[in-house]
Every structure is written in C-alpha cells, then in structure tokens.
Amino acid sequence: SFTSGRTGFEINGKGVFLRGSHDACIFPLTGYAPMDKKEWIRIFNIAKSYGINHYRFHSWCPPGAAFEAADETGMYLQPELPNKRDYGKKEHDDYLRREGELIFQAFGNHPSFVMFTLGNELGRNQSYYDMVAHFKKTDSRHLYAQGSNNENYPGGDLTLAEGDDFWVTSQTEGELPVRGSFYQGDYERGHIDYYPPSTMINYDLSIAGLAVPVVGHETGQFQVSPDFSEIPEYTGVLKARNYEIFRERLEAKNMLDQADDFVKASGALAVLCYREDIEAALRTRWFGGFQLLDLHDFSGQGTASVGILNVFMESKGLIEPAEWREFCSETVPLLKMKKYTWSSSETFIGAIELSHFGPRDLQQGIIDWEVRTDKGKVLFSGSTEPEDIKQGDLHEIDMFSFPLKEIDTPQKLNIELSLRGTKYQNNYSIWVYGDDIDTTIPDDIMLTDSFDGSVEEFLEKGGKVIFVPAKDKLINSVKGAFQTDFWCFPMFRRAALRNNVEVAPGTLGILCDPSHKALADFPSEYHSNWQWWHLVKNSNPVILDDTPADYRPVVQVIDNFWRNHKLGILFEIKVGKGKLLVCAIDLLDNMDKPEIRQFYHSIVNYADSPGFSPSSEMDINSVRELLKSK
Known part of the structure; x- marks a missing residue:
C-alpha cells in the first residue's frame, strides 16, 4: 500500500521520495497520447534512466496503456481531473465527480496509480473539500489532494487544505518556498538567483509541523536555447513553426552560427540549476519529493524549451543519464558547504549527508571523499566512520x-563523495584563489567607471582604457542574472507588464572561449558556473546589436529566443589609435570577493599584454552612444 504521513510517503512500509516528471500531453507526431504499452514503456524507461520514479499528469488522465507500463517499470503515477477552474457549478462538479469515479473504475486497480488530484492551480472553495471527501469515501486505494499548487497566486492561502493526504505546492507559509526559481510576480526571491550560492539551502522550516508530505510543484523551469536540429523531426501532425521563426530571428541578428553553442552553454547552466533545485529538496528531511518542469521540453504556452531532453524524449547532449543520476537517484551522497569560492588562506569545511531511499537499510556504510585538481591529481582524501544507515531518511554522516x-x-577543484561498495557517488566543484592578488593598475592604462571627455582624449592619443561602469549605470543594457530565464520569456514578460512587476532579465547564461587571453588568470569553462554568480549578478550585459555582424564579445551573454540581443559583459574595441576594454561588471564595488579580485586581475593583465589588440574598430561617436550612462 502507498501511504503518507508526517515523515513522508511509504510503499509497503518502506520510505519513498518522489523524483517526478510532468506530462501535459505533448505528443507532436500524433497530437494525442500513445495508446500502446510499448511506447509508454519506452517513455518511462528513458525517464527512469535519469532517476525519475514518478509522473504527474497535468490536468489529464493517461490511457490504460500508461498504467500498464507504469506497473511494469515501477513508476508512481498522479493523474488529475481535467479542469477549467469552474468548481462550484453543479453541472461542472457533477461531471467531474462522475469522471473521477470512471477513472477509478477503469484504472484504480493498477498498483502504479497511487495519487490523485482535482487539477492544476485551481484556487480553493468548498466544492474541492467536498469532492476530495467523496473520492476518499468512494475509493480508498489512492491518496488524494485538492489540486497541484492551488494557492499559487500572490495573497493565496498558503496552508494545507484540511482532508488532503499530501500537498503539491511551490510555497507554504514558511520564509522559503519549496523550489528554487519563480516568475517574480509569484515570488521574487527564488534562492538560485537571489541568494549567493551554497549547498546549505533546505526547506526544513517551510514544512515544519505539517502532518502530510509536501511535494515541490513544477520544480525547475530553466530555459535552454532552442535546438534547431530538431525541426526535421516534426514529421507528424504538428510542424515546428515556432522553431522556424526563432531560427529566422536569430539569423536576422547575425548569430545563427552560434545556435549550437547557445544550446550547449545555456544547457550546461540549466543542468547546474536543476541540480541545485533537486539537491535542495533532497537536503530536506521528510520532504515528499519534487515534480520537475521538466525533464523534457514543453512546446506549448509560448514555447518552453526547459528540458534536458527534447519533446521526443531524446537527449540534447547536455548530460549523460548516469551523471544526472548522481544527484537524482534513490540514494545520493550530499555535500553541504557555505560557498563555492574560497581563498587559499582558508580551510575548507564541509558536511556529508546521505539521502537514502533504496530498497533496504545499509549496514556499516562508509562515505569516501576525495579532492582532485582539474587535471585529476588527488590532493586530499578520507573516509567516514562506518555506521548503519536506515532506509527512507536523510542522514547526517560527518564533517x-x-x-x-x-x-x-x-584553480577549480573537484570533491567526489562515494558510498563505498555501491554505484552511488556525487561530485562538486569549488574554486580557490590566492589572497595576495595583484590589483595594481599599470601607469599606461586608464581604469575608469565613467566614459567622459577625458577617456575619449586618452583613447585618441593611443591609450589603453578599461571601462568598468557601476551596476545599473548603462542605458543600453539589460539586467544581470545568473540562472537561465524562467519557463518562457514572452509569456511572463506579458504577465509582468500586466501586473506592474519588473520584467525578468531574460538571459540564459554566458558563452565564452576559456582559452581567451583575457581569461588566462580566471579558470572557467565555456559556460556559466558557480564562480560566475557574483560577477553576472553585478553585471549589466551591454546590447551590441549595432556592432558588425561577425563581432563577438569576449564574454557573451545568451539572450532568449524572443529578443535575441547580442549581449556582452566583456568586450574590446579599437577606438582611433586607442584600445578599449569594456567590463560591464561592477568590479570596483565588489572587490571583497576573491573571484571578483581574480577576474579584475586577469583582465588588467590582459590589457597590459601584447595580446590586447582589438580587431574590430568603432568611431568615438558610436562608442559614446553605445556606452551612454543614466
């Protein structure tokens, strides 16, 4: 039997943590859900290869073939009633009550059918209480709740509905919500983009005192740049007209040659954000689980390319299933640390936890830890003391x-945790910088936060200038962000304007060449990682749409498919006889952070080297217009 209580879900007395995916009936080849078990087995097995053990069907109930496939593959299902938020009208309620009864009659005996809700983001009224009570009396084989994220709107009643067996929600009455990212009109402090990065966030206080398990609603929603190689795969009733339009827009902005790189770089950041969202849930004791939005893309609602798989459940090449399962599996070693960037004068301190929902208790479990350089050299290693580890719980192991x-x-270091004698391991990166970072400016370089007449005169005389404007000073720019844009930029842009809320930055992370000499002293990949958080959050990517078609910034920021700006936070220009390096990151007000000092040091060294030789030239009037300040 599948049951719920204060400490989570159980199946036949064993603890269960739901690692869920979301299905909104998107099947572009046919326009309808598969009716054969073989196809559902394919879908569920792909999901299982990424550690998924649960499916929520958004406002619909799948056909019998899905239940049969779920029975065989071991997938926990949560179907829902179809709804239009019309509860309380007799004819509507009568129809849905009968629909629910028919669903139970047809599919209720499947062991995979464990949960049932009335629909999505419905609000709350008395008819919901009545219908849940009726269903519980009619068929006691399942767990019931009024809906998924019913009180999601600002000012909603963020309390558990009396009578519900579980609670699928994005927020409770706690200070923190129970997922890491949001449309800012619903909540403006999702921890991934709002709080400096660590692995300390959990939702213990957000679920404290609740008598039923909480499941994170539509966790994730991190955009990946559209992959136009999918277009030929739309051979059925739907065509990828949206992607064709997006491709035309990108080509019109002279960046179509970067499309594949945009997918890889934005996808790498999306994976990073999904991982933090998932691990925050795993770090929460007695949490019920999460329902991702999503493992795969959603091609409706303005287009939400938020998956690591495309809409056909095919990999985008962003991460291998085995690597994803390191942080999304029945058993996951977890590292708790207060930050990702460190100074060499510090001592790293971390705590090891183990989320264990495997089939049985572990006898005398040992966690081995190892610290390696990026080239694989082992610097430190150790092991925890053996201890018995109970199934179905989060365990504090050791420090x-x-x-x-x-x-x-x-340099970047890698910390690997592994549960000895098993396949379970997890890896974390940290970055270490020296304390004595040279931040002096050579005499022949002008560093300034104002682009004025003295700067122009210095450039005209052949000088070298590093322009580092203060945050939010440049007019021709967008706001800086770390995480990739939430769900779909045009959809939530409209919502923000309608509700008088600030529009999101809308960007999808950085793209750079790590071997560029400007980054020689700042270890980086080609995409955003945690050492970039303070840099990009204190940046204002400059709009470079009017630069030559082939012009590329040193550090580019990827824009969304709706806007397609060419954006840069580090770029160089030849201005007359002079050389200009623009760093649209507020470095000067954030020099207390080691990664900021290191980045500053790296670009100053570059400007002082023979390698600083911009190939693209702009006249002073164009540069003045480009860098106009408020």
Missing part, C-alpha cells in the same frame, strides 16, 4: 576539512 594554503594558483 571533513582540508587546508587550502598549498593552492598557489587559481
């Missing part, structure tokens, strides 16, 4: 530490 004083060059 460990290691000194960073021997790290004499800026």
